[in-house]
Amino acid sequence: MPSKRIFDRIDSIQLRGVTKKYEGRFAINDLTLDIEGGEMLILIGPSGSGKTTTLRMINRLIEPDSGTIHINGQDIIELEQVSLRRNIGYVIQNIGLFPHMTIAENIGLVAKLEGWDKEKISERVKYLLDFVSLPSEMFMNRYPHQLSGGQQQRVGLARALVMDPPLLLMDEPFGALDPILRKQLQEEFCIIREKLGKTIIFVTHDIEEAFKLADRIGIMDDAKLVQIGTAEELIFHPANDMVASIVDTGKKFKHLDTLRIRDLMTPLDNKYVHAASLAVDEAIDSMLAKDIELAVVSNGNEPVGIVRLPDLMRLGETSDTIGDHAVSVPSFASDELLEPSLKDLHEKGHSIAFVTDNGRISGFLFPNDVFRQLV
Amino acid sequence: MVTIETILGHTGEHLVLLLTTLFVSICISLPLAFASLYSKRVGYVIMKFANLAQAVPSFAVVAIVVPLIGIGFYPALIAILLRALLPIIKNTYIGLSTVNASMLDYADGIGLNKWQILRYIRLPNAYPAIFAGIKFASILINSIAILTAYIGSGGLGELIFDGLVGFNNEKILAGAIPAILIALTLDVIFTAMEKKLVPDYRK
Amino acid sequence: MLLSDLMNVWEANSLTTRTIEHLTMFSIAIVIASIIGVSLGIYLYSRPGIAHPVLNFLNVVETIPDIPLLVLLLPIFGLGEEPTIVASILYSLLPITRNTYTGLKEVDQQYVDIAHAMGLSQRDILFRVRIPLSLPMIAGGLRIALVFTMGVVTLGGLIAAGGLGAALIAGIQLYEVGTILVAGIWTGLLAVILDGFAGSIEKKLQRRYGTW
Ligand SMILES: Nc1ncnc2c1ncn2[C@@H]1O[C@H](COP(=O)(O)OP(=O)(O)OP(=O)(O)O)[C@@H](O)[C@H]1O
Numbered sequence A: 001m002p003s004k005r006i007f008d009r010i011d012s013i014q015l016r017g018v019t020k021k022y023e024g025r026f027a028i029n030d031l032t033l034d035i036e037g038g039e040m041l042i043l044i045g046p047s048g049s050g051k052t053t054t055l056r057m058i059n060r061l062i063e064p065d066s067g068t069i070h071i072n073g074q075d076i077i078e079l080e081q082v083s084l085r086r087n088i089g090y091v092i093q094n095i096g097l098f099p100h101m102t103i104a105e106n107i108g109l110v111a112k113l114e115g116w117d118k119e120k121i122s123e124r125v126k127y128l129l130d131f132v133s134l135p136s137e138m139f140m141n142r143y144p145h146q147l148s149g150g151q152q153q154r155v156g157l158a159r160a161l162v163m164d165p166p167l168l169l170m171d172e173p174f175g176a177l178d179p180i181l182r183k184q185l186q187e188e189f190c191i192i193r194e195k196l197g198k199t200i201i202f203v204t205h206d207i208e209e210a211f212k213l214a215d216r217i218g219i220m221d222d223a224k225l226v227q228i229g230t231a232e233e234l235i236f237h238p239a240n241d242m243v244a245s246i247v248d249t250g251k252k253f254k255h256l257d258t259l260r261i262r263d264l265m266t267p268l269d270n271k272y273v274h275a276a277s278l279a280v281d282e283a284i285d286s287m288l289a290k291d292i293e294l295a296v297v298s299n300g301n302e303p304v305g306i307v308r309l310p311d312l313m314r315l316g317e318t319s320d321t322i323g324d325h326a327v328s329v330p331s332f333a334s335d336e337l338l339e340p341s342l343k344d345l346h347e348k349g350h351s352i353a354f355v356t357d358n359g360r361i362s363g364f365l366f367p368n369d370v371f372r373q374l375v
Numbered sequence B: 001m002v003t004i005e006t007i008l009g010h011t012g013e014h015l016v017l018l019l020t021t022l023f024v025s026i027c028i029s030l031p032l033a034f035a036s037l038y039s040k041r042v043g044y045v046i047m048k049f050a051n052l053a054q055a056v057p058s059f060a061v062v063a064i065v066v067p068l069i070g071i072g073f074y075p076a077l078i079a080i081l082l083r084a085l086l087p088i089i090k091n092t093y094i095g096l097s098t099v100n101a102s103m104l105d106y107a108d109g110i111g112l113n114k115w116q117i118l119r120y121i122r123l124p125n126a127y128p129a130i131f132a133g134i135k136f137a138s139i140l141i142n143s144i145a146i147l148t149a150y151i152g153s154g155g156l157g158e159l160i161f162d163g164l165v166g167f168n169n170e171k172i173l174a175g176a177i178p179a180i181l182i183a184l185t186l187d188v189i190f191t192a193m194e195k196k197l198v199p200d201y202r203k
Numbered sequence C: 001m002l003l004s005d006l007m008n009v010w011e012a013n014s015l016t017t018r019t020i021e022h023l024t025m026f027s028i029a030i031v032i033a034s035i036i037g038v039s040l041g042i043y044l045y046s047r048p049g050i051a052h053p054v055l056n057f058l059n060v061v062e063t064i065p066d067i068p069l070l071v072l073l074l075p076i077f078g079l080g081e082e083p084t085i086v087a088s089i090l091y092s093l094l095p096i097t098r099n100t101y102t103g104l105k106e107v108d109q110q111y112v113d114i115a116h117a118m119g120l121s122q123r124d125i126l127f128r129v130r131i132p133l134s135l136p137m138i139a140g141g142l143r144i145a146l147v148f149t150m151g152v153v154t155l156g157g158l159i160a161a162g163g164l165g166a167a168l169i170a171g172i173q174l175y176e177v178g179t180i181l182v183a184g185i186w187t188g189l190l191a192v193i194l195d196g197f198a199g200s201i202e203k204k205l206q207r208r209y210g211t212w
């Protein structure tokens, strides 16, 4: 049966004196927090500091011992749990796609429970899959175990978006992914976010991720919110040493003109390298098994280019090798200066480059990612 | 009229058959399970066979024994053995073979030999499963030992079958009730022994 | 043994009819036991307070040897198919109920958690998440029940229920080696085939609904 649309947009979320104890210990201690409509707030802090608890109180998976939470001025305790949750998207690190449902069924489940008709559900599922860059005709009928971790995470996001909720809660969504894949997804998420225009509360352990994505960052420690503000505010006016040490790791790039490529490259694991002679379907299997979406195609020791998993999957039945489909990318030595290389990449519109050490590939440079870290 | 002596006599016969078979099946099963541990192939074959054979109804096994070995105590014993070996072997094998790999690595690392690994690592790990297998087998034996009266093993089953033929309810109950009591007693004894012998280190 | 001898034994003992009797009792028992067992399992799951006593009681029933159970049912149901079917059901209840209950209870918490977060009602979580994810476990219980039922139905021959057990008894009483061997092997084979079939369904369910 359809549940009520409680809010079409978020104007404000207010937590007032929210407290939660487990066995006498504070998980959240007197938390007061205001979230503005449309902003992306990132919570960061040591393990056990109460980030997850905060998120789960907003969709009432956890009820506070005391304190109130208002969304658009309405106390959520007065709302019906099921409809509240259908108005809030929830994405978690271990995703939790239902193993017995296809990707389409996973994404469309709540829509089905809401009584949508088949066509409308299937249209919505297709739209969402394309939205998270998974070709829908290829993925709709697969089961979760047939997807790589990164692909599952995309489906998890699509599932959370099915009812077009104005609020998204995301608990370390990229936490389990390999660094390069994480960078790719972060980049995609940046673009998606613009299109979505939703209010997002996002938990992470990665301060770089926070700097890259957040409008504001909230630092939590020991069940309390220690400080909240923009990246600049935290960097220039840290409330205490703990805040300073957390933000410090993220701000090592002060003098752009002296930075070298190696300072900002993303190091590359051997598992990314695939021989050009590898058949396309073998490469797909290997990439799924290694949970990567990007592979370096190499001819002996010579990198010839890259292939992306979705592109390979789109080829369908073929006897080609990945060498046939490698896309060449620019390449820089790791000791080159960063600035001119970035300019060069920017002008030519490249979003990825190889970094080499003595002619051997040692990492990637993602110019967009680097830009975001610099500004 | 069924006298106490009759009941006791039949119960005695039943218990002798039960305990002999249980003892023999333990003596055969455990070495077989240990042996199959050291060859993946043998282990696989034994498990496959045990799984298949466990589906065969006891009555079919008891019946087939007749033309092959005849009737009486020993054919009955063999018929029961054929069914009772399986759960013990199966459980023992599973218990011995599902040992945490890192534990085996560690044992290798501190230089235990195969025998010591069996004695100090695999066996203690397998106790609960072995025990469960023996308990299950004993209850199964009790049950088949009634049936084997049909092929001349004597025991409590004889009272029941005589009663059935003569529509003598008293005789039927004189056979059935002790058999049920024995089953419940076995269950209680084994559960108690299990609690006592199997250390509670798992949770 | 020649094929014609085999056919003779088969005909003389009307094994086709016996097999049909056998499978009829078997199917009735399994269908009823599944319906009761699965419902009871779901009910116990919703009433965890009584789960333990009920399962313990079924455990005791399970311990009762088969022939005494059959003969105890005689005064209530008379001779024949009914007590055989009832005894089969009684034995099958424990594995089916227990596996249903455990399956429902032990569904990986992460799926339940995310289902709550997505805004599924308790009812939807039960029917769309817990039950489907317990199907492999329930199938495992059913498979055990199948083996028990096969055994009890065969014993039914002893209390005039017909079925393949009746053929075995005829063989033993008249000491007809051919009859004993043919009926015995066929009974065993039938049980193994049914068990194998159930096993393959269980595997399929595991592949489909199992957690990866
Ligand atoms: N269900 C629970 N029972 C008992 N204690 C709990 C429970 N849930 C959370 N806690 C405790 O509450 C505190 C806050 O937990 P929370 O999960 O919010 O931390 P977190 O900041 O998300 O940590 P992490 O970064 O490790 O995910 C921790 O000390 C945790 O042990």
Ligand SMILES: [Mg+2]
Residues within 6 Å of the ligand: A051, A052, A053, A171
């Ligand atoms: Mg957390």
